[in-house]
Amino acid sequence: MIPKKSLLMLAALRFLTFNDADAQLSARIDASSNYMFRGHEFTDCAVVQPTIRYSKGMDITLFSNYNTKNKRFDELDININNTDKVADIELSEGFTHVYEPSAKGLEYINEFCISADYPAEFTPRLNFIKPFGTIGGLVSEASLSTAQKILGQDMNISVLLGYESEYLSSLQNPGSKGLSHLEFRTGTDITVSGFTISPSISYSRGFQMPSLLYCGIGISKTLE
Numbered sequence: 001m002i003p004k005k006s007l008l009m010l011a012a013l014r015f016l017t018f019n020d021a022d023a024q025l026s027a028r029i030d031a032s033s034n035y036m037f038r039g040h041e042f043t044d045c046a047v048v049q050p051t052i053r054y055s056k057g058m059d060i061t062l063f064s065n066y067n068t069k070n071k072r073f074d075e076l077d078i079n080i081n082n083t084d085k086v087a088d089i090e091l092s093e094g095f096t097h098v099y100e101p102s103a104k105g106l107e108y109i110n111e112f113c114i115s116a117d118y119p120a121e122f123t124p125r126l127n128f129i130k131p132f133g134t135i136g137g138l139v140s141e142a143s144l145s146t147a148q149k150i151l152g153q154d155m156n157i158s159v160l161l162g163y164e165s166e167y168l169s170s171l172q173n174p175g176s177k178g179l180s181h182l183e184f185r186t187g188t189d190i191t192v193s194g195f196t197i198s199p200s201i202s203y204s205r206g207f208q209m210p211s212l213l214y215c216g217i218g219i220s221k222t223l224e
Contacts, residue, residue: 024055025223032216035065038139039162039181039206045069058082075100081113090117122146137166137177156200157186164208179207196220 028051035043048066053059058081065075081094091114098109115127122144129139145158162180187200198218205211 022056026053026055026220027051027223028053028218028220030216030218032214034212034214035067036202036204036212036214038141038164039183039204040209041212043067043069088118090119091115092117137164139164139180153188155186155188159184181206181209194221 030049030051032047032049034041034045035047035049042065046068048068049063050066051061051063053061059079061077061079061081063075063077063079064073066072067074076099077096079094079096081092083090083092085091094113096111096113098111100109109131111129111131113127113129115125117123117125123146125141125143125145127139127141127143129141131137131139140163141160143158143160145156147154147156149155160181160183162183163178164180165177182205183202184205185200185202187198190197190199196219198220199215200217201213201215203211203213
């Protein structure tokens with residue numbers, strides 16, 4: 001197990017070396033009909049998800065999930081992520097610490113993530129997530145995304161295929177592994193008075209869990 005304090009100290013040291021990078025603070029709040037995460041439905045009710053991101057060469061993101069049924073925050077994440085460009089490929093590595101106070105015995109989950117993107121009209125992406133500590137396994141995701149003009153409106157369209165060797169499957173569907181879900185998502189960004197409004201609709205075809213159609217809307221603002 002990698003010590004959590006060591007990871008945070010290394011990330012802080014790397015963060016402080018970007019003295020010449022422009023600092024940027026952004027805030028976002030999303031409302032969604034359900035909380036779907038990697039093909040698994042974590043709530044059967046609407047959720048509200050505030051996010052704050054600070055960027056200075058790398059990103060530090062705070063995310064939380066408010067359950068409208070239980071009327072409480074049931075998740076708090078901190079993510080540290082860095083992206084480098086190698087030739088025409090964007091490589092990202094990140095560490096996420098997840099706190100879920102209601103998940104008895106699994107309140108704390110840590111995971112390391114590495115991904116590769118090839119920016120193009122149709123952008124392919126490979127993403128690998130390795131949890132460590134209480135639970136193990138591996139999550140792999142392959143996706144393809146594009147921005148296309150439809151009926152005069154710029155639309156963001158993506159399709160994603162997920163695979164799990166253990167991880168979330170072991171929590172919600174013990175003993176299962178393999179393809180987790182195939183997700184289709186479309187949305188758009190609308191700028192109004194400095195705010196970006198992002199409605200979206202998604203369909204998750206579950207292979208281990210039920211399929212679900214869900215929708216959401218986000219409002220974000222960046223402070224230079």
